[in-house]
Amino acid sequence: MSKTQKGMSLGALVLMIFTSVFGFANGPVAYYLMGYGSIIFYVLAAIFFFIPFALMMAEYGSAIKGENSGMYKWLEVSVSPRFAFVATFMWFASYVIWMVSTSSKVFIPLTTAFAGSDQTQKLSMFGLTSTQIVGLMACLWMITVTFISIKGVKGIVKVTSLGGLAVTSLNAVLLVISGIILVANGGKLAQPFEHIMSSPNPAYQSPLAMLGFAVFAIFAYGGLETLGAMVDKTDKPEKTFPRAIIISAIVISVGYALGIFLWGVSTNWNTVLSGKTTNLGNISYVMMNNLGFEFGKAIGLKEAAAITMGNWFARYTGLGMFLAYSGAFFSLTYSPLKTLIMGTPKKLWPKKFTVLNKNGMPSYAMWIQCALVVTIILVASFGASDPRQFYNVLTLMANVSITLPYLFLIYAFPKFKKKEGLDRPFQVYKSYSTTVIVSTVVFILVLGANVFTIIQPIIDGAGPKDTIWMLAGPIGFSIISIIIYQAYVNRTKNDK
Template sequence: MKRKIGLWDLVFMNVSALFGIRWIAKSTASSFGLGLGAIPIWIVFAFIFFVPSALICAELAATYPRDGGLYEWVKEAYGEKWGFMVSWLNWTAKIFWYSSFLTFLTVNISYILGRPELATSKLFVLIASLVLFWILSLISTRGMALGKVFTSAGALGSTVPAILLISMAFISVFIFGNRPASTYTMATLTPKLSADSFASISSIMFALAGAEISANFVTEVEDVKKTFPRATIIAAALVGGLYVLGSIAITMVLPSDKITASQGILEALSAVAGDLGIGPWFIRIVAFGIALSVIGTIIIYIASPIKMLFGSVQKGIFSERLTKVNDRNIPVNAVILQAVIVSIILLGTNLLPSVDAIYNVLLTMTALTALFPYVLLFAAYIKLRKTRLGEIRPYEMSKYNKNAIGLAYLVLIVTVLGIVLSAAPVMNTFKENLLYEIEMVGGAVVVVGLGLRIWSSFVKKTGFKDRVESKRISQ
């Protein structure tokens, strides 16, 4: 008999999808615009974005326990057209995200090999990224029964290094008496108001996004109505705490102007390990754990958005070859198509002058469109709560409808502000800012426009009449 996904399987799956140890270094780096100001920002956005979105997803998943996640929820509220659009936006954002995350993975592999200089080699990054993505894509076609082995190990591979950094930094400072690298005052902890700090807000939200990912596998979860919300809340507490404590720990070891986005965690651990008399072997083991966490996250994100887009949307939008699923309910040909597209992006960005330039351009392409699906998600939740007062909700974010809707409006407004602020001009010259805005705003317009064009062609070809799937429950 097929083994179901249990509570801690789901917790590990959520942590693997939600917690990215790389964000601890990126958020506290001076180049990110926040520095020590990242510490209170993590706390604020954990409460006004992460926790509400996680609870909203838990309620929707328990109320509509069907594979599809975002697609199913938005479709319930607004019909097939916007169900397709949320799936499309979610998938296209992940296309560029895969490529940037693979760059981070290869940095850790270079440390595992004891050759950190390879982290700056474009050829090494390209070849390793291509090989790894194809292998992970094939693994994802076996479904989460196999994938959860990697996600469980991956969650530990991400959280254990973070816990080690936190523990070792506090031991170094408070037990061994080493002086902290940063000074914590109201002035240093207050985020600076600048274009860089405004643009960084969307990245903080992106780092805290992903609560909906595991909802795509609710049909594989044991006792979903109880397990899913419990796992979501446990994961929310773990992830929020790790980001805040991790940010404090890394800035205790390195000053913000010495922290780099791609290697900051390993550099901080190397420094504090040296203070405690631990040899270089330690860093290679930690890099291996972080690599596992990245692999686990990529497997989840390969399987989930593509399953939502090609496996759940209205038949006829894409060809049968792309939507045909295997015995694990995964559209294998779509996974292969995705791997081809990611390979082309990796080859194209390899023409840029450096690994850092490649990494930053890919993140730029991801940041803005990554938040679009959440606008539709929160708007759908508000509509469903307003119009379906009599609907049975096995788990409710709040039993009081007014409170639930008010909290959903708050997180919706925060998300829209994050999208607007992500386009803040952060380059040094007018020409560079013009190109940056073309990439951010122009790219987003192209992605949204292409999705609407695909839907329009489908309607013209089939004569499909959009409608909301479920009948409205009377008040």
């Protein structure tokens, strides 16, 4: 292999995995829900999910190659076309739920960028609640983004990539500023480091609730299904790829653990996070605002100046997160949909769905997708009783829907290993018994985390409403996928 053909080195692959997986916002969410106890969950998720699952994806990607290689092709070869389509449609559905969740949250960083704090809960007009107004604004956002995306978004994505850099820089801000605060306070933590397996959050006191938190830990390592395509681009993949996965797991889990610990330097849970206006939608901005405030106090500023300092920290976070959300949104309005339509048999879809406009976008399908997202937003925003419930349910819906497709890939892996006639240049799981044991453990972990998350509201006495919301997406999209595939089967029979 010539130097120009040489694949990615170990360092380059670790860096790529880190930037793809590590998310700044996962730290504040973990601290808000479980305090220091979340550290153990994140480390366990790295050991029992991140490493084995990533290596499974690497084996899929190395054995089943080609232009249309991906989730559908992997599962079609391993199990069946019907199974592959339902799983791929569920994967696409997870991005629909992500758009529902994020379009409703995107105005939190936007208002924070201008005002220094979340202003969405203060919106009210025409007799509508703040949640309902945010829902209507989210619908307008979705329609606008779809309209612009259909025209082509290359320029916009380049601009919004600055948001990604800003969000990445927040990790450095947290590290440096927390260090200064810790020294200034004589090593004293704002949140005492004790009872590591207990949570300061009243909603996460029971063992069941703590197990439900596992879905957040798994979600923090999301996006691993894309790693399969990297095997062929890696130098000496048999040695380099497993090493990169293990090193990445260590680096990312240590990064999360350090970040969660550092939040305890500036943020006392009961003092800062127990208010009714704090929720899973604005937690990052609340904690960054407080970090700036505590930094101001640590360097001797008066209270008014420290408050201003906190607002500027929140503004910077809000601007970065808004730009990052925007960039992701413009990409995800067409990318998963296009992958679904172009990566599955064309006869599955009405002709209008498969037609690409002059910008290479499936415009008709994108407007159908937009209508679906808008409908779900309206039902969710007008059905929620308060902002906290609204954002919490949206976050849980997104976590469950994004982690469920992993179950299809894990379930199919032992079947993939038994398939004959495949060229397997990269293998980690060489024993079939090891494959079954590892797949079973990871499958139970992901399934259990989702089940605990879904049933927790009922066990805690909150009623079945939140559980119904979390189940509605997966069940609804499963039914749609089965109907689409059965219609395809019927059409094929008639054609024959």
